[in-house]
Amino acid sequence: PRVVFVRPDGTKQEADASDGASVMQAATANLVPGIVAECGGELSCATCHVFVDEQWLGALPARSEDEEEMLEATSEEPTDASRLCCQITLDASLDGIVVHIPKTQK
Numbered sequence: 001p002r003v004v005f006v007r008p009d010g011t012k013q014e015a016d017a018s019d020g021a022s023v024m025q026a027a028t029a030n031l032v033p034g035i036v037a038e039c040g041g042e043l044s045c046a047t048c049h050v051f052v053d054e055q056w057l058g059a060l061p062a063r064s065e066d067e068e069e070m071l072e073a074t075s076e077e078p079t080d081a082s083r084l085c086c087q088i089t090l091d092a093s094l095d096g097i098v099v100h101i102p103k104t105q106k
């Protein structure tokens with residue numbers, strides 16, 4: 001599935017990943033700036049914070065309690081659209097998902 005990353009300046013970068021990969025893995029494999037993913041997907045760093053595009057929010061399962069907790073540690077104030085993108089697993093239903101990179105993470 002494809003993931004569209006939108007940088008704080010509005011530039012878009014598209015990344016391709018396999019089914020079962022996370023949005024974070026799509027970002028790091030394609031060197032998308034701003035997704036540091038320090039903990040490698042262990043839900044303990046909050047440096048993979050993204051804002052999911054409104055259109056795609058409904059397509060995602062709810063955040064887990066652990067994710068909610070870690071979202072309190074992001075560098076940019078989280079909103080209802082906030083996710084830690086190592087927790088978003090890609091499949092065909094998410095092909096083309098659009099996520100925005102927080103400006104504090106460029």
Ligand code: FES
Binds near residue numbers: 038039084
């Ligand atoms: Fe560390 Fe997602 S990569 S919380």
